[in-house]
Amino acid sequence: MAVYLITGTNRGIGLELVRQTLAAGHEVIATARDPQAVPALTELAASNPGLTLAALDLGDPDSFDALVGQLDGRPVDVLINNAGIYGPRDASFGKLSAEDWLTVFNIDTVAPVLLTQKLMPNLRQGADKRIAFMSSKMGSVADNGSGGSYIYRTAKSALNQAVKCLAIDLQPEQFIVLSLHPGWVRTDMGGPNGLIDTRTSAQGLLSVIQQARPVDSGAFIAYDNKRIPW
Numbered sequence: 001m002a003v004y005l006i007t008g009t010n011r012g013i014g015l016e017l018v019r020q021t022l023a024a025g026h027e028v029i030a031t032a033r034d035p036q037a038v039p040a041l042t043e044l045a046a047s048n049p050g051l052t053l054a055a056l057d058l059g060d061p062d063s064f065d066a067l068v069g070q071l072d073g074r075p076v077d078v079l080i081n082n083a084g085i086y087g088p089r090d091a092s093f094g095k096l097s098a099e100d101w102l103t104v105f106n107i108d109t110v111a112p113v114l115l116t117q118k119l120m121p122n123l124r125q126g127a128d129k130r131i132a133f134m135s136s137k138m139g140s141v142a143d144n145g146s147g148g149s150y151i152y153r154t155a156k157s158a159l160n161q162a163v164k165c166l167a168i169d170l171q172p173e174q175f176i177v178l179s180l181h182p183g184w185v186r187t188d189m190g191g192p193n194g195l196i197d198t199r200t201s202a203q204g205l206l207s208v209i210q211q212a213r214p215v216d217s218g219a220f221i222a223y224d225n226k227r228i229p230w
C-alpha cells in the first residue's frame with residue numbers, strides 16, 4: 001500500500017481520486033484550501049484513519065512550507081498535482097489580459113512544479129517515486145484544431161514542457177513523471193456536457209499512474225491509457 005498526496009480534493013476529479021485511493025487501501029494526504037470546511041472530506045476522514053487532511057493554496061507559496069512542515073519528513077510515494085483553473089471563459093483574442101493570463105499560468109504551471117520541488121525530500125523517501133500532473137488535451141499543440149482558449153491551452157502546454165524536463169532530470173533517481181489528460185469530465189470545470197463522470201476518469205487515471213513503467217516517464221497519457229500527441 002502506498003502514500004498518495006493529492007491536490008485540489010474538495011470537489012471534482014480530485015475528490016474522486018481520494019475516494020478511490022482510500023477504497024483501494026492506500027493512505028492519502030488530501031489537500032484543499034480549507035479542508036476542514038469541506039464536509040465530503042471531513043466525513044471521509046472520520047471513517048478512514050488513513051486519510052490526512054492538509055491545507056494548501058496553490059496561490060500562496062507560504063502554504064507549501066506549512067504543508068512540508070505538517071508532513072514532518074513523512075514519505076510520499078505518489079504525488080498527484082490535480083488542482084487547476086481554467087480562467088475567464090470569455091477570454092478570447094481581443095479580450096485577453098496579462099493579469100488573467102498570469103493568474104492561470106501561476107496556478108496551472110508554476111505552482112505544481114514549485115510544489116513538487118518543495119516535496120522532493122518526501123518523494124525521495126517514497127518507494128513508488130511517481131509524480132503525476134493533471135494536464136489537458138487542450139494543452140496539446142498537435143490536437144489544437146479549433147483555436148481559442150489561449151490562457152488555459154498555453155498554461156497546460158507549458159506544464160507539459162515542465163513535465164518533460166522533470167522526467168529527464170529525475171530519471172537517474174528512477175522517478176516516473178507523467179502528464180495526464182483526465183478526459184472531458186462532468187465537473188464544475190468540465191460542465192454538464194462532459195463525456196465521462198469523475199468515477200470513470202479517476203479509475204482510469206489511477207490505473208495509468210500505477211501501471212506506468214520507467215519507459216513511460218515523460219509521456220502525455222489520457223485516462224484511457226491512450227497517448228496524446230504533444
Ligand code: NDP
Nearest residue numbers: 008012013057058059083084134136184185187188189190
Ligand atoms: P474543478 O473545477 O471541479 O476542480 C478544480 C480543483 O482545483 C478544486 O478542488 C479547486 O479548489 C482546486 N484549485 C483551484 N485553484 C486552487 C488553488 N489556488 N489552490 C488550491 N486548489 C485550487 O475541476 P476538475 O476536477 O474538472 O479538474 C481537475 C484537473 O483536471 C484540473 O487540473 C483541470 O485543468 C484538469 N482537466 C479537467 C478536465 C475536465 O473535463 N473536467 C479536462 C482536462 C483537464 P477550490 O474549490 O478551492 O477552487
